[in-house]
Amino acid sequence: GAVVSQHPSRVICKSGTSVKIECRSLDFQATTMFWYRQFPKQSLMLMATSNEGSKATYEQGVEKDKFLINHASLTLSTLTVTSAHPEDSSFYICSARDSRTPGGYTFGSGTRLTVV
């Protein structure tokens, strides 16, 4: 199946700084990628849908200026958490739809963000 590589796997940053998370499709072109956030012991919440060459579509309640998404190429989408605060600490996962993958969706391995 298709592979999505997500980096970094863990990051610790200071409050007020920005952090960029990368999601790459390694062996396929992903015109659409999805970004999820998971709080401890909770569901994976869809944050936004990233579309190559156009603006991302954000879910209700997600701050666009806080979580900047860029999908500049068919193989790379980035999520930048700007002016991070401790409440942004969470587990972030990207995903792409791919018909070759069992289930039709392939996921990155996730990024654990800790803001101190």
Place this chain on the structure above:
Amino acid sequence: DQQVKQNSPSLSVQEGRISILNCDYTNSMFDYFLWYKKYPAEGPTFLISISSIKDKNEDGRFTVFLNKSAKHLSLHIVPSQPGDSAVYFCAASAYLGGANNLFFGTGTRLTVIP
């Protein structure tokens, strides 16, 4: 607004017995449903899926049942094994309708007791 819900946050089952995990959804546009297994700090691992044109899909020890009228699906694992212990998420999308978004349930932590 949680469109996919798993009302049981946890489930304990004896090894060899059947595990039944339940999931409910509210969006009638959903036409494709999946079950994932997830460990902490990892991405979800796909288990089994079902489209709305079916009411049952089986793959080895895993069977998913779909009741469209009740907007309910369930995952049966039989026999349950200790290695099945994990958090299980159901997910849904309007996949066949062309939408890409995948919405997850709240998860059920399954513990299989040896």
